[in-house]
Amino acid sequence: MTARLARWSLLLLTVFLLAVWWPLLKDLLFEYRYGKTDLFYSPVLERFVYKELLGEGHQFIYRDQDGTDYDRETFETLIPFIYYKNMELWGRLPLSLAGRSFDKAQIQAERQVLELDPVELPGHAPRIPLFPLFEANPGRARLRFPEDIMRPGERLAFINSDANRLDPELTRRFTAALTEAGFAWPVQDTFGRVSILKAFDAGYFLLDHAGDLFQLRRVDGVPEVTPVPLPEGLAVRHVKVAENKRGEYLGLVLSRDDRLFLLAQDEARRSAAGLIPLALPGYEPDRMALKILFNPLYRTAIYSDQREIKAVAMDKGFEPIASYDRTMAMAEPRLVDRVWEALVPFSLDLRDPNGRYLRLSLDVHGPLALPGIGLALVLAWLLLRQRGLHLPSMLPTLLLVGLTGLYGLIAVALIPPEAPHGAAGADRRLGRAPVPGAANA
Amino acid sequence: MLAAVCLKEWLKVRWVWLGLLALHLGMLLYLFIAIRHQFRVEHSEMIWYWAFELRRLLYEPIQYLPLVTGVLIAAAQFGPEMLGGRFRLSLHLPLRGDLLVWSWVAFGALMGAVLALLDALALYWIIGRWFPHEAAVSAVRTALPWLLGGWVGYFGATLALLEPAAPRRLVYLGLSAALLALLFQHRGYQEYDQVLPVLVGIALLFIPAVILPAHRYRHRS
Numbered sequence: 001m002t003a004r005l006a007r008w009s010l011l012l013l014t015v016f017l018l019a020v021w022w023p024l025l026k027d028l029l030f031e032y033r034y035g036k037t038d039l040f041y042s043p044v045l046e047r048f049v050y051k052e053l054l055g056e057g058h059q060f061i062y063r064d065q066d067g068t069d070y071d072r073e074t075f076e077t078l079i080p081f082i083y084y085k086n087m088e089l090w091g092r093l094p095l096s097l098a099g100r101s102f103d104k105a106q107i108q109a110e111r112q113v114l115e116l117d118p119v120e121l122p123g124h125a126p127r128i129p130l131f132p133l134f135e136a137n138p139g140r141a142r143l144r145f146p147e148d149i150m151r152p153g154e155r156l157a158f159i160n161s162d163a164n165r166l167d168p169e170l171t172r173r174f175t176a177a178l179t180e181a182g183f184a185w186p187v188q189d190t191f192g193r194v195s196i197l198k199a200f201d202a203g204y205f206l207l208d209h210a211g212d213l214f215q216l217r218r219v220d221g222v223p224e225v226t227p228v229p230l231p232e233g234l235a236v237r238h239v240k241v242a243e244n245k246r247g248e249y250l251g252l253v254l255s256r257d258d259r260l261f262l263l264a265q266d267e268a269r270r271s272a273a274g275l276i277p278l279a280l281p282g283y284e285p286d287r288m289a290l291k292i293l294f295n296p297l298y299r300t301a302i303y304s305d306q307r308e309i310k311a312v313a314m315d316k317g318f319e320p321i322a323s324y325d326r327t328m329a330m331a332e333p334r335l336v337d338r339v340w341e342a343l344v345p346f347s348l349d350l351r352d353p354n355g356r357y358l359r360l361s362l363d364v365h366g367p368l369a370l371p372g373i374g375l376a377l378v379l380a381w382l383l384l385r386q387r388g389l390h391l392p393s394m395l396p397t398l399l400l401v402g403l404t405g406l407y408g409l410i411a412v413a414l415i416p417p418e419a420p421h422g423a424a425g426a427d428r429r430l431g432r433a434p435v436p437g438a439a440n441a
Numbered sequence: 442m443l444a445a446v447c448l449k450e451w452l453k454v455r456w457v458w459l460g461l462l463a464l465h466l467g468m469l470l471y472l473f474i475a476i477r478h479q480f481r482v483e484h485s486e487m488i489w490y491w492a493f494e495l496r497r498l499l500y501e502p503i504q505y506l507p508l509v510t511g512v513l514i515a516a517a518q519f520g521p522e523m524l525g526g527r528f529r530l531s532l533h534l535p536l537r538g539d540l541l542v543w544s545w546v547a548f549g550a551l552m553g554a555v556l557a558l559l560d561a562l563a564l565y566w567i568i569g570r571w572f573p574h575e576a577a578v579s580a581v582r583t584a585l586p587w588l589l590g591g592w593v594g595y596f597g598a599t600l601a602l603l604e605p606a607a608p609r610r611l612v613y614l615g616l617s618a619a620l621l622a623l624l625f626q627h628r629g630y631q632e633y634d635q636v637l638p639v640l641v642g643i644a645l646l647f648i649p650a651v652i653l654p655a656h657r658y659r660h661r662s
Contacts, residue, residue: 002539006653009646010616016643017619126631128493128579132486145486151573159573161485194494350626350636358626358636414612418657 007415014411015404016348020360022407023340023347030336037328040293041300041313042078043097048311048324049078065324081107081295102296112246112294114262116254118286118354121238122189125356130159131190134201136217136224136270143196146218150174152187152206156216174216177223184210191239199245200270207236213253215272226271228263234275238285239263243270246294258285262292262318279320282310287354306353307331338368345369345405369405376401376409383409387416442536443544450518450548457517458552461510465556468503469563475502480571492576496629500564500580507560507591508621511553515598518549523602532659542655543648546599553595557588579630586624586633589644593620596647603654605661613654620644 038051048065062075073090076083080095084107087093094103119125131150134143148167151157156178158170179185185208192204203217205228213228213236230236235256241263242251250265250272260283261275283290283303290303299318302311310325346369348360380401384394397417401408476499479488491497522528532538561581569577597617601610623640627633633640 002649002652003656005649006651006656009648009650010653013616013620013643013646013650017616017623020623021619126579126629126634128575128630130489130493130573130575132490145484145490147484147486149486149489149573151575161489164485164571164573194490350623356629356632357634358632360636360639415609415653418660 003418007417010415011400011408011411014414015400015407018407018410019344019346019348019404020350022344023349026336026340030334036304036330037309037326039302039309039311039324039326040079040082041298041311041322043081043295043297044078046322048313048322049075050326051075052329054329081111081297082293084108098297106296109246110294110296112244112249114240114242114249114252114292114294116240116252116260116285116290118289119356120240121254121285124286124354129190131192131204132194133204133216133218134196135221136201136203136219143198143201145196150190150204152190154186156187174223177225178206178214178216181214181225181227182212183214183225184208184212189236191241193241193243198243200243202241202243202250202270205239205241205272211235213239217271224271228272229274231275231277234259252292254285258283260285260290276318278314278318280312281323282325304328341365341368343369343372343406345373345403373402373405376405380409380412383413383416389417442534446534446536446541446544447548450545453521454514454517454549454552457513461513461556462559465506465510465559468506469560469567472500472503472564473567475499476567476571485571489572492572498583498627498630500568500584503560503564503584504587504625505590507553507557507588508594510556511591511593511595512598514549514553515595515602518545519599519602528603528658532655538655538659539652542652546596546648546651549595549599550592553591557591560584561588582634583627583630585637586627586640589637589641590621590624592644593617593624593647596644596651597621599651600647600654603651603658605654605658609654609657
């Protein structure tokens, strides 16, 4: 019995490992290099245009939403705010659009890109909850790392990095400042951008126990706390901080019910000044990467998963004026994917495209896999028959192959049933108790 | 009887285990000195930035230590058994064969676990000397799949050593290598936090599995 249990343990182990490694091997052999579609709102056509890779090599198409194709240079002239450096090179500046004229300086001053990737969301990546709070007024050209780190919790503790010890004075001062501003302890979440390569430091946004949001900066060594006005009933899930020298928006705020807001900036104080709602139908932040492109005429939100890309063009007041969505070329099933789905009934994906955590998510191929299962069952039956097994004793193994297809077949071929004359008979011949198990099928 | 089995296993592995203990202490001392050196030559806040934001693992030098330990303990325990048919004699002891095999591997796994515990405690202490408590906990959690690698290495080597047929040995080594490769896929800290319970469950399949090569050895030779 224990020998049978041992064999079945090894069969399960083999099936598991094949289901994890085979898909990785398939991806290695039949690499997937089609990138995502580049989608824009053309201020020239006032329609959406896109660039897409259709196949191997350089099979790019440049097309508008009505299906009209363009050559590359014409395509770039349709989105001149994106390719403004080429426009300059080609002598097309200043641009005349919508009855206005735009030179290079104007275009540069109004360009901004805000991005939010699923991997940045809380719970999508491990995070050691310690944050360096930069001096926002460093009195020099560039920000520098402080010699202490912030530990949000029941209070706002600071740990000195040289001594690896708590700094009681900083801890008391910053905790008191937050308490005075009405902060409800403990800190629920902390959001910020840890980089010295940014235009300025907006500090951190701390979510308190009551769900209120506070911006905390260190200005000349002193805490500066600014409560962020939130719309009634808004539960904050994430704040993407993106300090930008344009000085109009500090970043994005995502609510727990997947609504997205722009975080407006009080330019003079570099602090948050309120939220602007964005209407993004079908946006699913846990699996869609989002970009918001700003140009002198429009704002365009583009968001996509691995299959679909959607876009909403808005005027400067964030009122939607057009929207578009399409299934990307990279989502079209390839022959190798169809063959793969017919060969094996499922696979286990180790990597999560939307997070840093490793996981084992089951991708079931369903009825598509029936040809592979059928083939595996026939081969398994032949294999077992060759080893002298009759149908009743084959059934458990055939059931495994029926459920796991080629994985099960390979497992059975690698670890076949022991010969029927195994343990029990040998034990009897040797006059000893059966050890460690009996023959198994 | 079990006490006698344990004594026999201890006599087999003691020198290798003591050598491994020295290796572990040496590697942990090296880790201590290497991190101390980093903090002497770099600004502390920059090293914290590397560790927390850039996700560099300063303790990576010890990642394969448990794996080497598991393989060497298995080799010390079962290598001599497989020479000159001594394993057959062992299977004639008045104890159920499966219990006998499990008691051997329990002893070997326990010897490995003692060293794994030493690694985990020392890693927590070393990282905790220069980093806040959160980073020390994170380091131990990051090292858990490496410690599980010791378990897989031990059982993979045990399966291969007890197996009488060379082709099947290759199968066991291949399976163990495939599972081991799953444990070293990190690109930063704590990426196994969610998947580790599943991998532990899979690695536990080795406990019943280790009976099969012993069964095959007994009934083939």
